[in-house]
Each structure stands twice: as structure tokens, then as C-alpha cells.
Amino acid sequence: MATSYNKESNEEPTSKRPDNTAFKQQRLPAWQPILTAGTVLPAFFVIAIIFIPLGIGLLITSNNIREKEGQVYMYYGLSNFYQNHRRYVKSRDDNQLYGVSSSLKDPSSECAPYANNGTMPYAPCGAIANSMFNDTLKLYFQGKNVSVPLLKTGIAWWTDKNVKFQNPSPNDDLKKAFAGTQKPLYWSKPVYELDPTDLTNNGFINEDFIVWMRTAALPTFRKLYRRVNISEPYFSNGLPAGNYVLHVEYNYPVKSFNGKKRMILSTTSWMGGKNPFLGIAYITVGSVCFVLGVVLFIIHQKYGKRSSEFIDSVNQ
């Protein structure tokens, strides 16, 4: 026995009134902060007091980075080399570099025209890999007639070396792993011969290769090349004063694009390399805050009493 729903008598006339909830009636409990000179002035002075000494500290630290003392790093630098050009940046196959064997034999089309030479695929493919820096730099200390011991590992990002770049299987026989591919066009030796003495630094996980593949942001850049081995005698404190000779095995052509090459020796501090920018920026911002604080303070003193009403008029 169905009871019919009697619409006429049971329902009120439909109403457009929104529900009486806190949200719909805009009655949510709220915090209503007011930004007045009274709150802002102390904040500005606090910022100034913190920033200016911090900036001075940073500046001193940066200037104190004594080149060639402590752990010394050797970089190579290039200028007028646009590693950040769009076509260049795209020209790589990260899956191939991750060791995926299907990508090894069949690299992505982004690598074109450095994907294959018509018959065999390039390993690694792409313009970035193709243009890898291949000069060899050696440093000789004339005082003791020794070559400065340089480490070629520990120069790439940990995440790159251990995750992003992986050799295709089998890992212990790279020549077999890379069978069916060929070396990039501009390279003189194939990828599995980048460092035959060290299996953890050969193939795709070669650190020089990894460092090169991390594209730089600007056309003038430097990349980490070697670290001075401080566990060797004579060099445990960095590079001693004296005459040095740089020996360059010149393979990398830069004249065609008006590029320049350079070698840089530097150390780092707890805040990275030598860069006075941060210290100067902190001092600047701190001083600006201080000046603004003073200006606001003067204005506040002159007109403060008369304006307190206006503060109350907002939101009460």
C-alpha cells in the first residue's frame, strides 16, 4: 500500500535562502590580524639587526676562501657554449642512460640527428653526449717535480651516479652490454672504454660523462673536473706555493664558435664556493629595512596619534 507523497501540503514553498551554516553565512571563526606600524616597525628593525651582521659574516667567509688551501678542486670552464639551448637540452635519452635495454637499441627521437647513423644506434645518443669535453688536464708541481695527484671520482652528484645513470646489463662485461651500438660521432673511443681501470667509473656511470650531461644554466660555465688527492704527501694541506705547469691534451675544438677554455682551481667553504653576492645582498636588504624602519618611525611619531582611528576602522 503505497502512500503517495502529497507535495502540496507537506513542503514549504522552495526557498533560495542558503543554509544556515557558518561557511555559507560567512560566520567562520577567524583571526583578524592588523598590519600596523606598531607591528611592522619592530619587525623591520629585527630584520635589519639579523641581516646586516649575517651579511657581513657571509662576506667575510666568502673572501676568506683561500684558493689552493684545503681541499682543492680543479674545474674546466667554457664560455660562449650554450648548454642551455633548447634543441641541445632535449637531445638526450634518459631511459637509455638509465640502462633500459630497449632504449639502448632504440633511442628516442629526441636524440636526432645523433640517434643512429642509419644502421646502428649511438650509445649514448644525443647532442649533449656527442659534445662531451675530452681534453685531458694534468698539473705538475715544479718544486718537487711531481705530478699533482688528482681524483677523478667523487665529482658527480650522488643521485646522478647511483640512480639516474646506470649501465645496461650485464654490468661486469660492458663490451657485451653495449654490443649492437656504436660510439657517438665525435668521440674517439666507445663509452665502455671511458675508464677501463675502474668498473664503477666506466660506461654510462663514468663521472666525467655524468658531470658533462648535467647541462649548465648559462653560456659561461665551469664543471668539476678533478679533486686534488689530499691523502698524498706534499698535498695534504692543499697546493703548496710554488711553480706549477699545466699540461693540456688538446682535443676539444672551440674556435669555431668563438668559445674559450679555461682551468680553475678553487676550494669551498661551508657555504659553497667563493661568491660575495649573498653577503652583499644580505647587507643591502638589511640596510634597506633599517632605513625603512627609521622612515616609518619618523612618520609614526609625527602622525601617529591622528591615525589610530583609521586602524580601528578596518575590520571591527
Add this chain to the structure above:
Amino acid sequence: MTPQFLFQFYCGFSHQTLYDSAYLMIYNLCFTSLPILAYGLLEQYQSMSTLQNFPILYRRISKNALLAWRPFIGWTLLGLYHAFIFFFGSLLLLGDSIAARYYGQVFGHWMLGVLVSTNLVFTVNLKLAFDTRYWTWMNHFVIWGTLIFYVIFSLFYGGFHWPFLHDQALHGVFLSLLSSLQVWFLVPLILIACLVPDVVRQVLAKQFFPGKTQLWVVAWRRQQRGERTPLAPSTHRHHKLVTSLAGITASSESTV
């Protein structure tokens, strides 16, 4: 978008993006939409009681009068100023790829992009936070939530090797930024440099150059209290305002 444009000067105008494409897509969707939505829904410039007692205030916003050219240009210029600070602040820090990290490794191209976009997201949301005068739990949720989401997203996106993605460009980049002490120093600096003009403008505007709304409210309150003292540093504009105000309120009360 301005940092993107500025970057073109440095990459040979090759249209190389500064930001990774995922960031570009998600930016408008997730990092900035919710906070401004909440702001639009929940912000209360004047309290309800004031508005109910003083309905004349609604006249100010009739016909979209507040969406005028001058404030719009002002906001645009401020946005440009922010963009310049993000971009050149990040660039000067990374300039010449000076060693960013303690072990000598250098910054890369994507680190610049992520650094700029991090500054961007944080500044935009904090700026909105400063402008919000009526903080409900929703405002807290969307603003702080967006910032937290940005960090978590960056960690996830750059933390794993995503098989379906062709490019793993951002792998390890965010972590690398986090592990660089210089970056930790730079970000608060940029945030404060960007927000200081905002804060100063707010303080000055509210206290020393009050807008019409505030003048009307104050004048009305004084009227209620029966005061006759002039409103503010006596200028002709303010005097005119008070007399017209008296006239309008009187007539509106009489019509009710």
C-alpha cells in the same frame, strides 16, 4: 612568466624553458589557484556589523569601480619587480656555476629553474597571506597547504625515476637545492626583498593615506558619537567628504 622571458637573453633566444614542463602545467592549477579562491570566498574587509549598519559602503564597489586602471598597473609593476628579483637573485647566486655545494659540484640548468620557481611560489602565497585580513581555517589550510604541497611535489617528482616520463630532467634537483646551504640563505632573502614593499605599502595606506571606505567609516562613527572635530589633517577633500557623508546618511536613513 617574466623570468622565463629574461632567461631567453641567456640561452640564445632558443625558447628553452626555465622551468620543467610539469611545473609549468601544475603552477596555475595547484600552486596558486586554491589560495586565491579561498581569498575571494572568505575575505572580509569590513566586518558584517559595520556593513549592516553602514550600507552606504556598498556604493563604493558598485559597477566594479574598484577595478580601476591605477591599482591594476600598480600591481603589475609590483609583479615585474618580484620577477626581476627572483630571476637575478637566483642567477647571481649561480653565476658562472660557482661551486654550490660543499663537495665542489656545480649547479645545473634545472637547478636555476627550480630555484626561481620555488621563490615564485613562496612569494606569491606569502603575499596573499599578507593581504588576507580575515583568516579562517580554510585560509590557513590552502595557503600553508599549497606551500607544503609544493615541497612534497618537488621531492616526489625529482626523487624517483618515472618510467612513463621521457625526460628525467629534474631527478635529484630539488634535493640538491635543499642540500646547498647557500640556497637556504638565498630564499628568505628573496622573500623578504619581495614582500617588504608590499608590507610598507599596506602600512602606509592603512594608517597614513586611508581610502574612502575607511574615511567614511571613521566619519560615521564620529557622527554617532556626536563629535564635531574634523576628520584628519584638515584638507579640503576630507571636509567635503564629511559634509557629503552627512547628507547621504541622513537621506538613506530617511528612506529606510
